[in-house]
Amino acid sequence: MKTAGCLILLLCLLANTQAQPKKPATGIVKIFFNNRINNHPVVLNDSTYTNPFGESYIIKKLKYYISNTVFYSGGKPLRQKNRYWLVNQAIDSSLSIRINLPENNYDSIGFLLGVDSARNTSGAQTGALDPLNDMFWTWHSGYIMEKMEGSSPQSKIVNNKFEYHIGGYEGENSALNFINLRLPADKKLSIQKGKMSTIIITVDINKFWDSGYRLTISETPVCSTPGILAKQIAGNFSKLFSVEEVTN
Amino acid sequence: MKIKIIISLLLIVLTGTSFLYDGPPKPTYLKLTIPRGWPKPGNNIFANNPLTEEGFQLGKKLFYDGRLSKDGNIPCASCHQQFAAFSTYDHDFSHGFNNSFTKRNAPPLFNLAWMKELHWDGAINHIEVQPLAPMTAKNEMAETIENVLKKLNTDTSYKRMFKAAFGNASINSQRMLRALAQFTGSIQSYNSKYDKVKRGEATFTMSEEQGYTIFKASCNACHTEPLFTDNKFRNNGLDVNKSLLDSGRMAITGNTADSLKFKVPSLRNLYLTSPYMHDGRMITLQQVLEHYRSGINISQSTLDTLLKKRIAISEREEVDLLAFLYTLTDKDMSTNKRYAEVVTYKIHEGPH
Structure with a gap:
């Protein structure tokens, strides 16, 4: 009896020490989202821009969600689940995201522009998804995927405002877009143990007004509900992203 | 014999250290009653928010606390009165901040664990995020979540209750909303x-x-x-x-x-x-x-x-x-003390 007990104890100890899996070697990729207009970083409040329709405007808020990132190596996807980032032009530290990746070469990346439907219906959240970030609709549950606010003399509404709060996560009203970006053939992402690589993504805000859907401030200064208009504007937003540079 | 001594020594050491460990007190876990013959709730509203006595009590305090509103006068309970099955008695519309009216009749609150969508139009997709709507609506409680959290943070009794419910005294929007969900989601009616x-x-x-x-x-x-x-x-x-x-x-x-x-x-x-x-x-x-x-x-x-x-x-x-x-x-529901506000009376002693 005694020996049996000792044996079980010993086995448990052995199993415990052997159960530790080998940690794969990992490095870091830092992805910068450079929100730009005419090759210059977007300046909130103080710069006047002109859209392709000749409408002048200033931007006061520019925020959007990135989630469900994927890194492809020879077509094989590596997904990062349950991570959500709010890119906010007003907060420098939010303009880049860091992800740990196993050592490997990656030839393309993908991400969801917005918050997936499952997380939209999972109750109160924290961090980037905290309702305090002013990106959650209180009157109609769901996240605002992209938000751009500002003013323009062409806007006929109060205080010459424009406000695009783009959301909708279910069925026909889904404003979610998944974005795949191929990395330059000669400049793949090469993750090495303990090192940091960077990807710079240009987000060309100038294209926001006319990338498939013609959005003029004079005609459409506001969108704040899910639906066809929100989908069209979300479609425009999804076409702003391109890889500018990869550094290993 | 030796083994026995070793085991008892081990036990003494283990129990001894457990007294030294000053971790968070364990909350008392509760289970939602599923009355016999009822369907199971479609989705478990407490899946990410384990129901505890401490969470329920915190949620109840929040539910009856006017500080969740801008002027301090409009707690959740002002529109959701227990004697009216948590609806507003004798009112087509309820009163909100600054003499405003709501736009719909306040629904009663019970058996919410069986509801997938909330509000008359199903605008709300989860019980935890429901309070955001009345708290921030200009014609209801008219407050910002930031301000509410600031007010709660100045009250030591809340710090104590958040710690009891969630392990530490940190007060954030998620915890506040989850505590409220524990209270409202626990209001059940099955004793008619x-x-x-x-x-x-x-x-x-x-x-x-x-x-x-x-x-x-x-x-x-x-x-x-x-x-x-x-x-x-x-x-x-x-x-x-x-x-x-x-x-x-x-x-x-x-x-x-x-x-x-x-x-x-x-x-x-x-x-x-x-x-x-x-x-x-x-x-x-x-x-x-x-x-x-x-x-x-x-x-x-x-x-x-x-x-x-x-x-x-x-x-x-x-x-x-x-x-x-x-x-x-x-x-049993509309008069149940368990759902009623905890009122602490202060007796002022006059001069002798």
């Missing part, structure tokens, strides 16, 4: 006379029994037992209220087929929840039955197919039906 009859603890009078038969034939398709709602959105043929022009579910889905549809309310406790309908336009149940008998606007294109022929209820049947509906009143 109807329930007791179903459990074999009471018997219907002859009139109630006949009313039950009429109910099953004419009402149960939408107000389905045992919740007395199918939780679907339907147009019951009310004329459009011209001063509200409330399109109901359509405002949420953007689908014209959802025009004038509202959530089917539970009939439980309906003797406590007057007035009736989404805009509180009817004061008495007689008016409600008269609507189904003769008032349904059958020209509306989205009118529910079950109501196209209206509902034939004779006056004799109406008496029995009302007698049955009264058996859905659950005083």
Whole structure:
């Protein structure tokens, strides 16, 4: 009896020490989202821009969600689940995201522009998804995927405002877009143990007004509900992203 | 013998260290009651928010606390009064900040664990995020979540209660919302006379029994037992209220087929929840039955197919039906101290 007990104890100890899996070697990729207009970083409040329709405007808020990132190596996807980032032009530290990746070469990346439907219906959240970030609709549950606010003399509404709060996560009203970006053939992402690589993504805000859907401030200064208009504007937003540079 | 000594030594060491470990106190876990014969809730509202006594008590304190509103006067409980089954008694619309009115009749709160969508139009997709709507609405509590958290943070009793419920004293929006969900999601109604009859603890009078038969034939398709709602959105043929022009579910889905549809309310406790309908336009149940008998606007294109022929209820049947509906009143819920505000009285001692 005694020996049996000792044996079980010993086995448990052995199993415990052997159960530790080998940690794969990992490095870091830092992805910068450079929100730009005419090759210059977007300046909130103080710069006047002109859209392709000749409408002048200033931007006061520019925020959007990135989630469900994927890194492809020879077509094989590596997904990062349950991570959500709010890119906010007003907060420098939010303009880049860091992800740990196993050592490997990656030839393309993908991400969801917005918050997936499952997380939209999972109750109160924290961090980037905290309702305090002013990106959650209180009157109609769901996240605002992209938000751009500002003013323009062409806007006929109060205080010459424009406000695009783009959301909708279910069925026909889904404003979610998944974005795949191929990395330059000669400049793949090469993750090495303990090192940091960077990807710079240009987000060309100038294209926001006319990338498939013609959005003029004079005609459409506001969108704040899910639906066809929100989908069209979300479609425009999804076409702003391109890889500018990869550094290993 | 040796082994015994070793084991007892080990035990002494283990128990000894557990006294030294000054970790968070363990909360008392609770389980939602699923009454016999009821369906299981479609989705577990407490899946990410384990129900505990400490969380429930914190949620209750928040529910009755006016500081969740801008001027301190409008707690959740101002529109959701326990004696009215957590609806607003005798009000078509409820009072909000700065003498404003809400735009719909405050729904009662009970058996929320069985509801997938909340509000008359199903705008809210999870019980945890529901309080964000009334707290921030200009015609309700009119406050910002930032300000509420600031106010809670100045109150040491909240710090103590957040620690008891969630392990440490940190107060954030998620914890506040989850505590509120623990309280409101725990309000249950299953002890009406109807329930007791179903459990074999009471018997219907002859009139109630006949009313039950009429109910099953004419009402149960939408107000389905045992919740007395199918939780679907339907147009019951009310004329459009011209001063509200409330399109109901359509405002949420953007689908014209959802025009004038509202959530089917539970009939439980309906003797406590007057007035009736989404805009509180009817004061008495007689008016409600008269609507189904003769008032349904059958020209509306989205009118529910079950109501196209209206509902034939004779006056004799109406008496029995009302007698049955009264058996859905659950005083165990509406007077239960467990759901009531904890009031601490301070006795001021005068000069001797």
